[in-house]
Amino acid sequence: MKSPGKHPRLAWFAAGLAAAAAATFAVLWLGGYTVVSRESLAEKTLRLTALEDENRELTDDLFRYGSLLEPPFGDDDLPYDADVDAASAVAEARARATREGKFLMVTFGANWCLDCRTLHRRLQSRDVLDYTRDLFRFVHVDVGKFNQNREVADALGVDLGRGIPVAIFFDQVGQVIGTTNEGQLEPARHYSSKQILLFVRDIVERSRIVAPDSVGYPSEAGGNASSERP
Numbered sequence: 160m161k162s163p164g165k166h167p168r169l170a171w172f173a174a175g176l177a178a179a180a181a182a183t184f185a186v187l188w189l190g191g192y193t194v195v196s197r198e199s200l201a202e203k204t205l206r207l208t209a210l211e212d213e214n215r216e217l218t219d220d221l222f223r224y225g226s227l228l229e230p231p232f233g234d235d236d237l238p239y240d241a242d243v244d245a246a247s248a249v250a251e252a253r254a255r256a257t258r259e260g261k262f263l264m265v266t267f268g269a270n271w272c273l274d275c276r277t278l279h280r281r282l283q284s285r286d287v288l289d290y291t292r293d294l295f296r297f298v299h300v301d302v303g304k305f306n307q308n309r310e311v312a313d314a315l316g317v318d319l320g321r322g323i324p325v326a327i328f329f330d331q332v333g334q335v336i337g338t339t340n341e342g343q344l345e346p347a348r349h350y351s352s353k354q355i356l357l358f359v360r361d362i363v364e365r366s367r368i369v370a371p372d373s374v375g376y377p378s379e380a381g382g383n384a385s386s387e388r389p
Contacts, residue, residue, distance in 0.1 A: 237270045238279040239301035245308040249315070252298040257333040262363060265298045266344075267312055268324040275324045278347035281355040291359055321345060328362055336366050343370040 249265055256263040268275030281287060282297065291297075300308050305319060312319055315327050316335075321342040328336040339345075350358075354371040361367060361374045 232273075232276045232280075236279075238299045239268055239270045239275070240299070241301045241303060241307065243301070245300045245311045246314075248298055249300065249311060252296055253329060253333060256296040256329065257331070259296070260331045261293075262295045262331060262336075263298070263329040263333075264295060264326055264359075265300060265315065265317075265329075266324050266326040267300045267302050267308070267317055267319060269302055269304070271304075272323050274322075274345060274347040277350075278324050278344060278355070281347065281350060281352045282359075284352035284355075287352055287356045287359065290356060294363060295359070316340075328368065330366065336362060337368040339368060343368060 252263055252265070266275075266278070268278070270276065279299070282291070300311055302308055302312070302319060302323060309319065312325075315338075317325055317327050317338055318340040319325060321340060322345040324344050324347060325339050325342075326344060327338045330336050350371045354374070357374040358369070358371040361369055
């Protein structure tokens with residue numbers, strides 16, 4: 160092994176590289192930049208690609224030509240029954256959902272309401288059903304022309320003042336997660352099945368209620384469109 164003392168130029172060169180690296184890091188730090196590893200950069204790139212793919216799916220689903228020509232609603236699938244004892248139906252559903260360890264969605268609406276019927280159709284779509292089948296129970300409460308079952312809504316803390324459909328969600332142990340009292344579901348006709356899927360998945364995974372067209376956008380999470388359990 161040769162003595163490093165015999166190669167002063169090599170030592171000075173190495174020292175110069177170290178100084179340059181230190182100066183570069185200092186400039187980046189003072190400028191507010193952060194040095195990231197290749198692994199971290201690759202992970203962020205993959206995440207960005209996944210978000211772009213998800214956004215593309217949402218756009219395709221929302222603007223697909225066929226979605227503008229949905230079949231009309233018939234009388235063979237009316238989700239809201241005026242003859243049902245709503246208070247008893249909700250109480251039984253809460254007990255059963257808790258016993259089975261499932262989430263519960265209680266929706267207040269009416270069969271004359273286009274948004275209510277559209278929400279029901281979205282919840283019955285294949286992708287949403289595949290996700291909710293083993294996780295959720297659903298109850299529909301008929302409000303008539305806002306003159307039925309108001310006492311049931313009031314008892315649950317559900318506000319019909321922002322329009323219908325409006326829903327309340329319970330977790331797997333029967334505790335209230337939140338409501339859509341801020342009108343998150345009222346414009347349901349404008350939501351795609353994909354957005355409704357993200358909406359219910361967000362409730363399960365994050366215990367929060369965000370407007371379906373805002374799920375996945377952090378800037379919306381703290382606004383009026385969100386109802387999150389404390």
